[in-house]
Every structure is written in structure tokens, then in C-alpha cells.
Amino acid sequence: MPLIWVGFTVLSPLAAFVCRYAKGEGYAALLLSSLLMADFFNMAFAFGWGYLDLRSALELLVLAGAVAALQKPAIGRVTGAEYQFIEIEGERYVAEWCQEEKLPFSGADRGKYLGRVTDGNITMRVFSVKGDESGKFLYALWDWEGEFYIRE
Secondary structure, three states, rough: OOOHHHHHHHHHHHHHHHHHHOOOOOHHHHHHHHHHHHHHHHHHEEEOEEEEOOOHHHHHHHHHHHHHHHHOOOEEEEEEOOOEEEEEEEEEEHHHHHOOOOOOOOOHEEEEEEEEEEEOEEEEEEEEEEOOOOOOEEEEOOHHHHEEEEEO
């Protein structure tokens, strides 16, 4: 038996640990998932100044599988004709522009990343709000726009 297969057998649990941890939360998981995606991208494409070329369709398939595997599930959904409602775990949040009260927060008060919400067409990244200990407010960001949502 060639020695390389012994090495693969010994190292495969380490690779499984890295792949499992990359799907988690925090900076270490972000770093690991970024490194994995960069490696898969480098395997799939040859690139340089002014060109991008596909090396292998199979490597592109591996890259697509990695993107699908590392995608985090949606934590809720966004509804309404103008996306004025967000529902997360049975709680409903209403966009600030639908409310009469003005908030003492700004976009700079964006806190910890909570997850994403979607309606199938648009996806919003949802954050907590710094200075809101009650958890009554959310900050949702899509494209370059952001909006505060208030729990009903």
C-alpha cells in the first residue's frame, strides 16, 4: 500500500474538523471559510491581470458545492409590499418608517450579525443594535441600504 494513502487516512479527520468548524460562528470560522473558498476559487480558475479562465468544470462544481455547504440558513423571512415586516422565530418587527417614533440610533450603531432573512427575491442581513439591551430593535441591511425594525 502506497504511503500517501496512509497520510490521507491520518489527515482526513483534521480536514473534517476544519470543514465543520468553518460553518460555525465567530472570527475563526470566518477565517477558515474564507481560506477554504479562496483555495477552491484558485483551483477552479486561472486568473491574472485582465483575464479569468476556467481551469476545470469539476473544480467549478466543487466550488459551487462549497458555496452551498457554507451558506448559513435563513433565520426568518421578510414580508410586506415594501419589505416593512421581518418575522424571526414568531416575533414580528416593523420598519421604522412605518412607526411614529424616531429612534435614538443611527446606522453606526449596527451590532452583532444575527443572520439573514429572505422572501426568495431579496435577502437582508440582520444585526442587533448597540445600546439596545432589550432586544426590541433590529438593523437590516440589503445592498447598500439599511433600516431599523422595531418589535411589535
